[in-house]
Amino acid sequence: MPHKLNYINGQWTGSELAYMEVVNPFNGETIATVPKAGRREAEMAIDAAHQAFSSWSRLSAQERAGYLQRVANIMLENKEELARIMTLEMGKPLRESRGEVQYAASFLEWYAEEAKRIYGRTVPGRDASQRILVLKQPVGVVAAITPWNFPAAMVTRKLGPALAAGCTIIVKPAEQTPLTAIRLMEYCEQAGIPHGVVNLVTGDPAEIGDAFMSNPLVRKITFTGSTAVGKHLIRKSADQVKKVSMELGGHAPMIVFEDADVEKAVQGAISSKFRNAGQTCICMNRIYVHEKVYDRFVQAFAEAVSQLKVGDGLDEHTHVGPIIDRDGYEKIDRHVQDALEKGAKAVIGGRGHIVNERACFYQPTVLTNVNSDMLIMYEETFGPVAPIQTFQRDEEAIALANASPYGLAAYFYTESMKRGTKVMEALEYGIIGWNDALPSTAQAPFGGMKESGIGREGGSEGIEPYLETKYVSVGI
Structure with missing residues (x-):
């Protein structure tokens, strides 16, 4: 069983520390151990990033871009290796892991180009x-806290713009999935990124997080995770007025209008809802279908769901892998049981399977006869369960979709340009998929409204949170 290390100031450290086990959620077996670092190690990483900042930020944009492109190339050359690591520690099907490697590398490629397009301006x-100059300069040391469900892409979506802007960074990956992030650090080392520019610490989230929030050398926090934790970090950031980017929880609605291509809508719902076993922040969480096409949609959707294979992510035929841990499983089952007790019907699924304390699965589930009083219709489930509710009028569907404190992603299907234009403008969400179930891409700004976050990642907007704006007034 390999023991991995932290990466601080270009050195692999932490062999003397207590360790944490990394578990394969398919069978509960320990596949590796990593250091259980704390405040001391986080402070070391912050100091290393601070020391490296002055030289890294002075490199030309072309030089920084070259490093990012080299890391992206190494990732793609080792796509199969990195995909396998992801599947082992997270459980997602290997085909999805391969896709994530490609997606993760695209952020480095995109920001390698954006590094060259950090423009200032002159103002009359x-x-x-008087002459006025407006400059864009890197904010400084960045602390990135990443989630377990996309262990490669959520690192590069932060690493790419941070390094492109001239910042240095410390990555704290999720306790469940540190191995992918560690491998990415190895790729950074292979690419020759100078010592201290990228750092990684694994361990106690409270201690490491407190070090990030209390140390004035950390000028920016970027976090992807739950809204509850995000709110805590925002409150802590106020003490030093740190910059924050937050990509938080979601509860994405999907609306199928009466003029929709039902077959296309069914395939979209399958690809969004059951990707990563439903453990994605932008997957369709609640589906609203017009009464005129409701029966057709439910029948076709249930038939498609029945064909999904649940099993080991390393099996090329698997569509739905394990749930990340027991807590995640119990939340899913609680939502399903609450719905069934309140009158919902499980057309497909409705139950899970516990292998042992560290390995569990949930059957792909379709629920009908649901209503807004059920937990699953207002809490994020994070599992392979699709509740379906009928509606009659466009205004009703929009109101149901917007009746949430979250505003990350929403989806709708219609063939009408007039209807679609009105709906996309009315939905209170940062990401909209109009006849598109997989809208995420490196060149588009990703982020949410309301309690789903602050700021955007991806696109030209994604580099702005890593930059300070300075103006210089010159008297001549």
Whole structure:
């Protein structure tokens, strides 16, 4: 069983520390151990990043871009290796892991180009003796806290713009999935990124997080995870007025209008809802179908769901892998049982399977006869369960979709340009999929409204949170 290490100031450290086990959620077996670092190690990483900042930020944009492109190339050359690591520690099907490697590398490629497009500007002065210059400069040391469900892409979506902007970074990956992030650090080392520019610490989230929030050398926090933790970090950030980017929880609605291509909508729902066993922040969580196409949709959707194979992510035929841990499993089952007790019907699924204390699965589930009083219709389930509710009027569907404190992603299916234009403008969500179930891409701004976050990742907007704006007034 390999023992992995932290990466601080270009050195692999932490062999003397207590360790944490990394578990394969398919069978509960320990596949590796990592250091249980704490405040001391986090402070070491912060100091290393601070020391490296002055030289890294002075490199030309082309030089920083070259490093990012080299890391992306190494990732793609080792796609199969990295995909297998992800599947082993997270459980997602290997085909999805391969896709994530490609997706993760695309952020490095995109921001390698955006590094060259950090533009300032000149502004007319108040009179002939004044010149005004506007500069864009890196914010400084960045602390990135990443989730377990996309252990490669959520690192590169932060690493790419941070390094492109001239910042240095410390990554704290999720306790469940540190191995992918560690391998990414190895790729950074192979690419020759200078010592201290990228750092990684695994361990106690409370201690490491407190070090990030209390150390004034950390000028920015970027976090992807639950809304509850995000709110805690926002409160802590106020003490030093740190910059924050937050990609938080979601509860994505999907609306199928009466003029929709039902077959396309069914395939979209399958690809979104059951990807990563439903453990994605933008997957369709609640489906609203017009009464005129409700029966057709439910029948076709249930038939498609019945064909999904549950099993080991390393099996090329698996569509739905294990649930990440027992807590995740119990939340899913609680939502399903609550719905069934309140009158919902399980057309497909409705139960799980516990292998042991560290390995469990949930059958792909379709629920009908649901209503807004059920937990599953207002809490994020994070599992392979699709509740379906009928509606009659467009305004009703939009109101149901917007009746949530979350505003990350929403989806709708219609063939009408007029209807679609009105709906996309009315939905209170940062990401909209119009006849598109997989809208995420490196060149588009990803993020949410309301309690789903602050800021955007991806696109030209994604580099702005890593930059300070400075203006210089020159008298001549």
